[in-house]
Amino acid sequence: MPHEDKTLVLYDTLLRDGTQSEDVNFTVQDKVRIAEELDDFGIDFIEGGWPGSNPRDIEFFNEVKKSKVNPAKICAFGSTRRAKKSCENDESIQALLQSGAANITIFGKTWDLHVTEALKISLENNLELINDTISYLKKKVSNVFYDAEHFFDGYKANPEYALKTLKAAMDAKADCLVLCDTNGGTMPDELVDIIKKVREVTGEYPLGIHCHNDSECAVANSVLAVRNGITHIQGTINGYGERCGNANLCSVIPNLQLKYGYDCVEDENLKKLWSLSRLVNELGNLKHNIHQPYVGRAAFAHKGGVHVSAILKNARTYEHIKPELVGNTQRVLVSDLSGKSNLMYKAKDFGLELDSNDPKMNSLLEKLKELENKGFQYEGAEASFELLVRKAIGNFTKFFDLLSFRVIDEKRSAIEPPFAEATVMLRVGGDIEHTAAIGNGPVNALDNSLRKALEKFYPSLKTMDLVDYKVRILTGKDGTKAITRVLIESKDETDTWGTVGVAHNIIDASYQAMVDSIEYKLFKDTYK
Numbered sequence: 001m002p003h004e005d006k007t008l009v010l011y012d013t014l015l016r017d018g019t020q021s022e023d024v025n026f027t028v029q030d031k032v033r034i035a036e037e038l039d040d041f042g043i044d045f046i047e048g049g050w051p052g053s054n055p056r057d058i059e060f061f062n063e064v065k066k067s068k069v070n071p072a073k074i075c076a077f078g079s080t081r082r083a084k085k086s087c088e089n090d091e092s093i094q095a096l097l098q099s100g101a102a103n104i105t106i107f108g109k110t111w112d113l114h115v116t117e118a119l120k121i122s123l124e125n126n127l128e129l130i131n132d133t134i135s136y137l138k139k140k141v142s143n144v145f146y147d148a149e150h151f152f153d154g155y156k157a158n159p160e161y162a163l164k165t166l167k168a169a170m171d172a173k174a175d176c177l178v179l180c181d182t183n184g185g186t187m188p189d190e191l192v193d194i195i196k197k198v199r200e201v202t203g204e205y206p207l208g209i210h211c212h213n214d215s216e217c218a219v220a221n222s223v224l225a226v227r228n229g230i231t232h233i234q235g236t237i238n239g240y241g242e243r244c245g246n247a248n249l250c251s252v253i254p255n256l257q258l259k260y261g262y263d264c265v266e267d268e269n270l271k272k273l274w275s276l277s278r279l280v281n282e283l284g285n286l287k288h289n290i291h292q293p294y295v296g297r298a299a300f301a302h303k304g305g306v307h308v309s310a311i312l313k314n315a316r317t318y319e320h321i322k323p324e325l326v327g328n329t330q331r332v333l334v335s336d337l338s339g340k341s342n343l344m345y346k347a348k349d350f351g352l353e354l355d356s357n358d359p360k361m362n363s364l365l366e367k368l369k370e371l372e373n374k375g376f377q378y379e380g381a382e383a384s385f386e387l388l389v390r391k392a393i394g395n396f397t398k399f400f401d402l403l404s405f406r407v408i409d410e411k412r413s414a415i416e417p418p419f420a421e422a423t424v425m426l427r428v429g430g431d432i433e434h435t436a437a438i439g440n441g442p443v444n445a446l447d448n449s450l451r452k453a454l455e456k457f458y459p460s461l462k463t464m465d466l467v468d469y470k471v472r473i474l475t476g477k478d479g480t481k482a483i484t485r486v487l488i489e490s491k492d493e494t495d496t497w498g499t500v501g502v503a504h505n506i507i508d509a510s511y512q513a514m515v516d517s518i519e520y521k522l523f524k525d526t527y528k
């Protein structure tokens with residue numbers, strides 16, 4: 001350590017190993033779109049699937065040829081030939097060639113246990129499978145990478161045999177020997193020791209790394225492998241992969257580039273990491289992990305008052321990198337752990353300069369902590385927070401006053417769906433408005449009724465939609481008497497904003513969030 005060649009080959013296996021994750025599934029169109037984005041980001045090799053496995057993977061290789069992917073190279077994945085077949089009559093090997101991919105990755109067995117127990121063949125026979133398969137494919141395509149499955153476990157069990165399997169691949173002129181921590185159980189110090197032993201045998205031969213995350217060491221192991229001279233790194237965006245996943249390239253890449261100065265991707269491209277991570281989740285219909293290092297929504301979010309006070313003076317005090325380098329942004333949260341610094345930071349975001357000595361600040365902070373204690377949470381409901389601040393400092397003029405509402409939810413017979421109707425009475429200036437509306441449920445009826453009452457005074461409300469509605473039970477042990485928090489996301493042609501309501505009664509909690517949403521819309525249309 002350290003190795004000084006700082007040019008690396010990035011190999012993403014999201015479209016193959018990533019789809020072996022329990023919850024990950026992509027359509028062919030998704031896969032092509034992701035391949036284009038990986039290419040645009042600067043990934044060198046994109047493993048698209050196992051053509052011998054299923055029609056979707058075959059279709060991907062056909063479709064990707066028509067896509068914009070360039071200069072990244074598409075790679076097809078498969079195993080060494082079956083023991084009882086030759087490469088010419090092994091369907092899986094032929095499917096690799098029929099995919100038209102100019103690059104092929106072949107995995108083969110390293111661990112004697114797998115050879116004798118899983119393949120049920122002799123150790124010698126396995127060496128022939130490796131050598132034959134790679135030699136055969138080398139004559140047909142540009143690159144053949146060799147994934148030495150279970151390399152580290154195999155080495156620990158029988159180092160001499162594990163090295164013989166690599167030798168078989170070297171003799172066949174594989175373009176890179178990729179050491180795989182397939183079961184993900186290798187500890188960082190073991191990994192380094194084994195790589196050093198391998199180097200004694202392989203000399204300058206190109207080596208790669210493919211780590212799984214079963215001991216939460218995949219990122220550390222991949223980075224250490226590079227620090228020990230490995231130049232080809234396999235992993236996946238967001239770390240998706242079989243079982244606990246693969247090395248997460250969203251961490252491996254910035255670690256290597258920003259901490260150690262390796263050339264992974266252009267600096268401008270690194271700023272696309274955040275959106276690439278999101279796109280993969282969006283297409284896979286996967287939940288964003290807010291705590292994901294570098295690209296998570298919380299990765300640069302500051303909650304503790306002490307932290308916020310310090311980052312306002314110098315962001316480095318609590319940030320290991322500038323969030324913009326990976327396309328993320330600094331955020332400040334407000335909660336019962338806040339001090340005045342949190343409030344001032346947030347207020348500044350809304351164009352409000354607060355004075356920390358203003359007596360209203362103390363009462364605002366107290367009010368905020370009291371509301372948080374009741375179950376209000378402003379993370380995701382920043383419009384409600386802005387209204388709270390503006391109201392507390394006297395920077396808000398009311399647009400309407402609610403006088404009353406009533407909601408009826410009636411099921412007239414067992415076979416009919418329930419019928420929901422809401423009436424609201426409110427005052428706008430000197431006018432009293434009393435309106436009724438129906439909806440597909442009580443919350444929808446109330447929403448319709450509120451808007452119907454207000455639209456005649458404020459026509460811009462017609463451009464606003466409720467796009468998300470989430471209910472959270474805060475005191476689960478109280479059953480149906482529990483406190484309910486409702487989060488609403490609304491949008492119009494230009495903005496999206498979140499609001500919150502908390503009450504024992506779900507309709508009241510929804511009502512509070514809806515009113516905040518409408519007030520915020522009216523406020524921003526009038527003053528922003």
Ligand SMILES: CC(=O)SCCNC(=O)CCNC(=O)[C@H](O)C(C)(C)COP(=O)(O)OP(=O)(O)OC[C@H]1O[C@@H](n2cnc3c(N)ncnc32)[C@H](O)[C@@H]1OP(=O)(O)O
Nearest residue numbers: 050052053054079080081082083107108109118119149182
């Ligand atoms: C470490 C990894 O992640 S490797 C990638 C794992 N990914 C996948 O398995 C997903 C795609 N796989 C598939 O679609 C299927 O398993 C297929 C099409 C490849 C094979 O399907 P089947 O022929 O029905 O076999 P099945 O899945 O039951 O078992 C795997 C077979 O591959 C053989 N095999 C496994 N690894 C190797 C290898 N490196 N070289 C040669 N044969 C191998 C096994 O011995 C077994 O053969 P057997 O049926 O004669 O016992």
Ligand SMILES: CC(=O)C(=O)O
Nearest residue numbers: 107147149150180182
């Ligand atoms: C090749 C592969 O996916 C592994 O060994 O984990």
